[in-house]
Amino acid sequence: MSVNLTLLLVMGVLYACGIYLILERSLTRVLLGLVLLANATNLLILATGGYAGLAPFFSKGTDSGDYNDPLPQALILTSIVISFAVTAFMLGIIYRTWALARQDDIQDDAEDRRVAKTPSFDAEDDAEVPQETSEFPLAAIAAGHTPDHPEAADHPGLAGSTPLNDDEGGGPR
Amino acid sequence: MNAASLAPLAVVLPILGAALTFALNRNPVAQRMVSIGLLALTLLLECWLLAAVWTTGTSSVTLGGWLPPFGVVMVVDQFSSLMLVVSSVVSLAVLVYATGQGMADGDQEAPVSIFHPTYLILVAGVSNAFLTGDLFNLYVGFEILLTASYVLMTLGGTGPRIRAGVTYVVVSVVSSVLFLIAIAMIYGATGTITMADLAVKLAELDPATRNLLHVMLLVAFGIKAAVFPLSFWLPDSYPTAPAPVTAVFAGLLTKVGVYAMVRTETLLFPGDTLNTPLMVVALLTMVVGILGALAQSDIKRLLSFTLVSHIGYMVFGLAMSSVTGLAAAVFYVAHHITVQTSLFLVTGLIERRGGSSSMDRLGGLAKLSPMLALLFFVPAMNLAGIPPFSGFLGKVGLMQAGMELGTPLAITLVAGGVLTSLLTLLAIARVWNRAFWRKPDDAEYPDPVLKDTAAVGLLPRTMVGSTAALVVFGVALTVFAGPLFQLAGNSAEQMLDRTAYIQSVLGGDAIVPGKAAPGTDSGPSLQGGAK
Numbered sequence: 001m002s003v004n005l006t007l008l009l010v011m012g013v014l015y016a017c018g019i020y021l022i023l024e025r026s027l028t029r030v031l032l033g034l035v036l037l038a039n040a041t042n043l044l045i046l047a048t049g050g051y052a053g054l055a056p057f058f059s060k061g062t063d064s065g066d067y068n069d070p071l072p073q074a075l076i077l078t079s080i081v082i083s084f085a086v087t088a089f090m091l092g093i094i095y096r097t098w099a100l101a102r103q104d105d106i107q108d109d110a111e112d113r114r115v116a117k118t119p120s121f122d123a124e125d126d127a128e129v130p131q132e133t134s135e136f137p138l139a140a141i142a143a144g145h146t147p148d149h150p151e152a153a154d155h156p157g158l159a160g161s162t163p164l165n166d167d168e169g170g171g172p173r
Numbered sequence: 174m175n176a177a178s179l180a181p182l183a184v185v186l187p188i189l190g191a192a193l194t195f196a197l198n199r200n201p202v203a204q205r206m207v208s209i210g211l212l213a214l215t216l217l218l219e220c221w222l223l224a225a226v227w228t229t230g231t232s233s234v235t236l237g238g239w240l241p242p243f244g245v246v247m248v249v250d251q252f253s254s255l256m257l258v259v260s261s262v263v264s265l266a267v268l269v270y271a272t273g274q275g276m277a278d279g280d281q282e283a284p285v286s287i288f289h290p291t292y293l294i295l296v297a298g299v300s301n302a303f304l305t306g307d308l309f310n311l312y313v314g315f316e317i318l319l320t321a322s323y324v325l326m327t328l329g330g331t332g333p334r335i336r337a338g339v340t341y342v343v344v345s346v347v348s349s350v351l352f353l354i355a356i357a358m359i360y361g362a363t364g365t366i367t368m369a370d371l372a373v374k375l376a377e378l379d380p381a382t383r384n385l386l387h388v389m390l391l392v393a394f395g396i397k398a399a400v401f402p403l404s405f406w407l408p409d410s411y412p413t414a415p416a417p418v419t420a421v422f423a424g425l426l427t428k429v430g431v432y433a434m435v436r437t438e439t440l441l442f443p444g445d446t447l448n449t450p451l452m453v454v455a456l457l458t459m460v461v462g463i464l465g466a467l468a469q470s471d472i473k474r475l476l477s478f479t480l481v482s483h484i485g486y487m488v489f490g491l492a493m494s495s496v497t498g499l500a501a502a503v504f505y506v507a508h509h510i511t512v513q514t515s516l517f518l519v520t521g522l523i524e525r526r527g528g529s530s531s532m533d534r535l536g537g538l539a540k541l542s543p544m545l546a547l548l549f550f551v552p553a554m555n556l557a558g559i560p561p562f563s564g565f566l567g568k569v570g571l572m573q574a575g576m577e578l579g580t581p582l583a584i585t586l587v588a589g590g591v592l593t594s595l596l597t598l599l600a601i602a603r604v605w606n607r608a609f610w611r612k613p614d615d616a617e618y619p620d621p622v623l624k625d626t627a628a629v630g631l632l633p634r635t636m637v638g639s640t641a642a643l644v645v646f647g648v649a650l651t652v653f654a655g656p657l658f659q660l661a662g663n664s665a666e667q668m669l670d671r672t673a674y675i676q677s678v679l680g681g682d683a684i685v686p687g688k689a690a691p692g693t694d695s696g697p698s699l700q701g702g703a704k
Contacts, residue, residue, distance in 0.1 A: 022343065022347065027339065030343055034343070034346050034347075034350075037347070037350045038350060041354055041357065044354060044357045044358075045353070045356075045357040045360070047357075047361070048357050048358070048360045048361035071243075071360070071366075072357075072360065075309055075356070075357075075360075078309070078313060079353060082313075082316045082320075085320055086320065086323075086342070089323055089324075089342070090342060093327065093335060093338060093339060096327075096330050096335050097335055097336075100330075100332050100335060101332065106339055106340070107336050109336070109337070109409050110333075111412075111471060111474060112409065115468055115469060115470070118468065118470075
């Protein structure tokens with residue numbers, strides 16, 4: 001199978017740029033990276049179709065090896081449509097992120113950060129087990145008084161609302 | 174007419190429903206009737222398909238009159254029809270739950286007018302992925318369900334959902350690009366993308382090329398199935414979506430990835446070339462996933478981690494590539510779809526009743542709402558693999574297969590499986606102790622709703638009813654575990670044998686690699702002209 005060298009080089013450059021871009025933190029660049037990756041893949045599919053040939057319409061007297069392979073082109077068409085839809089959706093998301101947070105960056109998960117900061121000591125799980133755990137301790141009833149409950153240990157505060165919501169409406173319009 | 178002639182309807186009916194509900198978006202009542210009615214009809218059709226395949230065996234249908242290996246085929250065998258039935262039961266229950274939530278809340282949590290069409294498209298994509306016998310059509314099925322899931326994930330467009338949606342969309346698109354690259358390379362190497370034809374032609378390739386294609390497909394599917402090193406995106410993105418959406422994602426989307434992995438391993442690349450790495454990955458998925466679950470204090474995130482962890486069991490069953498191992502994996506997939514979805518639905522109810530899904534704010538739910546406690550307890554024990562339930566049976570099946578195999582690695586995995594099961598029980602018991610058993614006053618930050626006993630009527634009957642129905646279905650999987658295991662065993666045998674699948678697509682005289690040729694020895698050589 002003969003392969004077009006220009007096609008391969010373009011494909012390689014597109015993949016390299018695409019991968020570089022999706023590693024960025026800016027959403028717009030990530031989107032551009034995804035578009036480049038999709039187009040590089042389309043070129044790859046085109047390359048698998050082999051050498052260029054006649055349009056695959058049946059005509060008498062043409063050898064079957066002279067036609068172009070129509071299947072990769074059908075696949076490319078489908079994948080173009082799909083990447084078009086995904087790109088449109090991503091643009092919508094980027095716009096929404098901008099409207100909510102006034103920034104173009106990918107943000108961290110608040111709950112994730114909170115779990116990462118959790119100390120390994122858990123006030124409830126690691127506390128010493130009291131000898132008497134029943135709700136109606138016999139010793140206490142016999143002595144004629146109720147045991148006072150230990151106060152629940154204080155925790156560092158819950159992660160508040162997410163940074164996205166804090167900024168909502170606050171930015172310049 | 175063979176059984177598969179009606180199979181395309183399983184995809185067409187939900188898409189038709191999506192079009193109708195989209196047109197009816199001003200009339201919520203009609204929308205609900207159409208979507209629930211059509212999904213119920215699809216479920217009936219799929220039950221019929223399962224029955225037909227059970228009696229007559231694997232059958233296939235060619236779409237658009239293009240004969241295989243050129244056109245797109247749909248293949249119905251016991252595995253795909255079982256997956257279809259279970260996924261439709263689950264998606265129907267979630268749809269009823271979501272309509273109940275939509276009716277109770279209005280449009281705030283889940284804008285109903287766009288929810289129904291998108292949800293039906295998602296179901297169509299899942300059915301398409303299960304049915305198709307063509308690699309590129311599998312890609313299209315994945316894209317249909319993923320695009321629908323992007324919309325569902327970011328429903329309402331609030332800050333946290335958009336943030337989670339970005340990660341989810343980017344990771345999914347990258348995995349799809351990898352899948353597409355794999356398809357292009359497979360087409361370049363073999364000149365076909367019909368899976369049955371590939372099963373024949375991939376066997377003729379150079380082993381190095383074969384392994385490259387094999388790994389590329391597994392990586393692409395591994396991202397979708399959330400197998401350990403590729404699972405980081407799941408616990409980050411799933412918990413923020415609306416409860417019914419998380420439930421259906423947890424139940425179905427990762428399992429479509431597992432389904433694709435099973436097909437890759439059994440049909441396209443049989444043999445044991447990658448079994449060792451797969452087993453290592455399965456062990457890591459199980460253990461790392463469940464350790465992640467233990468660190469969480471939010472129930473939704475905890476369940477997302479158990480979801481990742483239990484994918485490991487399925488990969489373990491698959492990696493053994495023996496009939497018993499694969500049968501247990503098939504059984505485990507059916508069990509896990511049901512149980513994980515029920516747990517997420519119950520978490521949605523917990524959030525409604527207790528005002529939060531964070532364990533720091535919950536307490537005393539068992540007293541406040543005994544029904545809710547029961548609905549949580551049954552699937553939770555099922556997930557942890559407590560004896561009478563299907564989770565236990567599935568795990569026992571896997572352990573038996575592992576011991577049968579007897580290699581040191583397999584025995585390590587059996588031990589890892591037992592450990593994961595115990596740790597799952599620990600994680601679930603923490604939820605039970607904190608959210609259900611302790612007094613509301615003992616919670617770190619008790620939600621004020623917990624003490625408001627007048628608010629018990631908060632749970633809409635449709636939501637509780639659909640959750641209960643799914644829990645009962647999960648219990649039914651336990652009661653009918655015998656026939657189900659037989660079905661799983663049959664499908665495992667068929668998948669490892671491959672003859673029925675290949676011959677139903679390529680005709681009765683097709684040659685199955687590794688088997689004695691049924692007729693003459695001259696295989697059709699379609700690739701000859703491509704040099």
